[in-house]
Amino acid sequence: MALTDTVAPAAAPLLEVRDLTKTFHVHRDGKRYRVQAVDGISLTVRRGEVLGIVGESGCGKTTVGRSIMGLTRADGGEVIFGGGDLLKAHGAALRTARLKLRMVFQDPYASLNPRRTVGDSVAETGDIHGLFKSRKARAEQVGEALTQVGLDPSFAPRYPHELSGGQRQRVGIARAILPVPDLIIADEPVSALDVSIQAQVLNLLADLKARLGLTMMFISHDLGVVAKISDRVAVLYMGHVVELGDGPSLFAAAQHPYTQMLIASVPRIDPSKRVTGAVERGEPPSRFQQIEGCPFQDRCPKRTDVCRTMPPLRATTPGHQVACHHA
Numbered sequence: 001m002a003l004t005d006t007v008a009p010a011a012a013p014l015l016e017v018r019d020l021t022k023t024f025h026v027h028r029d030g031k032r033y034r035v036q037a038v039d040g041i042s043l044t045v046r047r048g049e050v051l052g053i054v055g056e057s058g059c060g061k062t063t064v065g066r067s068i069m070g071l072t073r074a075d076g077g078e079v080i081f082g083g084g085d086l087l088k089a090h091g092a093a094l095r096t097a098r099l100k101l102r103m104v105f106q107d108p109y110a111s112l113n114p115r116r117t118v119g120d121s122v123a124e125t126g127d128i129h130g131l132f133k134s135r136k137a138r139a140e141q142v143g144e145a146l147t148q149v150g151l152d153p154s155f156a157p158r159y160p161h162e163l164s165g166g167q168r169q170r171v172g173i174a175r176a177i178l179p180v181p182d183l184i185i186a187d188e189p190v191s192a193l194d195v196s197i198q199a200q201v202l203n204l205l206a207d208l209k210a211r212l213g214l215t216m217m218f219i220s221h222d223l224g225v226v227a228k229i230s231d232r233v234a235v236l237y238m239g240h241v242v243e244l245g246d247g248p249s250l251f252a253a254a255q256h257p258y259t260q261m262l263i264a265s266v267p268r269i270d271p272s273k274r275v276t277g278a279v280e281r282g283e284p285p286s287r288f289q290q291i292e293g294c295p296f297q298d299r300c301p302k303r304t305d306v307c308r309t310m311p312p313l314r315a316t317t318p319g320h321q322v323a324c325h326h327a
């Protein structure tokens with residue numbers, strides 16, 4: 001037997017984001033500012049995992065998700081999915097990708113059309129792609145999708161205003177799983193919900209992942225929520241990935257001062273796992289400001305002269321990467 005036969009090939013990532021960039025231009029007080037929302041982000045999502053994306057407001061989480069989906073036009077980089085670069089895809093390749101890659105949005109009030117019934121919203125992708133063989137088949141599949149998310153099929157003729165926030169988000173999720181995709185990008189899917197409902201929706205997503213074999217990118221500013229559902233976590237700061245690792249190792253032994261700060265500010269994470277000596281929270285710098293070197297230097301207690309150069313994201317321990325000169 002050849003040597004190569006004895007070595008299992010590394011599992012190919014389902015989604016690979018390479019060096020993604022996006023700049024917005026904003027006009028304020030008669031001046032034009034450049035906001036580097038995403039500044040060379042590279043990530044992979046492996047089949048069957050939940051990759052959490054976490055960071056404070058404005059760090060670029062939503063822009064990453066929307067750029068992958070093509071809802072925001074990235075300036076540069078590659079999004080490799082289904083064998084090709086989604087940023088260059090068109091025609092049949094793009095249509096296929098749209099079936100396999102779906103999004104759940106933060107605000108279930110805004111993301112559902114108030115004039116469409118629950119059933120029509122859930123059937124939307126199937127309708128666009130002509131996937132239903134008959135009206136009966138459509139009703140059955142909508143009913144199945146609603147059942148999968150814990151809603152009775154009798155919800156189909158109702159309108160969004162008749163539902164609670166949690167029920168609406170379940171409809172948003174049902175819409176994303178008909179037909180069952182390969183990957184769901186969930187952008188702050190529980191942030192608009194009451195805490196008790198948040199837990200139910202998180203459990204539902206974890207259940208669906210197990211039942212349907214879904215892969216997920218889970219975007220949230222709330223580290224406690226991300227910790228509950230993610231297998232691996234990418235921590236974003238000012239448009240950069242500053243730390244990336246397996247959930248347990250990241251939460252037990254965060255190496256970037258920014259991640260340590262986030263963990264210290266989350267009361268719900270096991271106190272024994274909190275890192276002591278973390279920096280005070282403070283505020284991130286204005287996104288209009290151009291920073292030379294490490295984007296966290298102004299808030300960092302470990303800052304030295306070397307921080308004026310940008311630290312690369314480097315592996316420190318197996319399964320763990322950090323962008324800090326002092327990690």
Ligand SMILES: Nc1ncnc2c1ncn2[C@@H]1O[C@H](COP(=O)(O)OP(=O)(O)OP(=O)(O)O)[C@@H](O)[C@H]1O
Nearest residue numbers: 024026035037056057058059060061062063221287
């Ligand atoms: N359409 C836009 N036009 C101008 N600036 C934008 C636009 N979208 C995002 N930005 C800016 O890009 C930066 C990153 O925004 P983004 O929404 O991706 O961050 P985020 O981490 O998802 O934050 P939040 O949790 O507040 O949504 C912010 O400074 C934001 O103001």
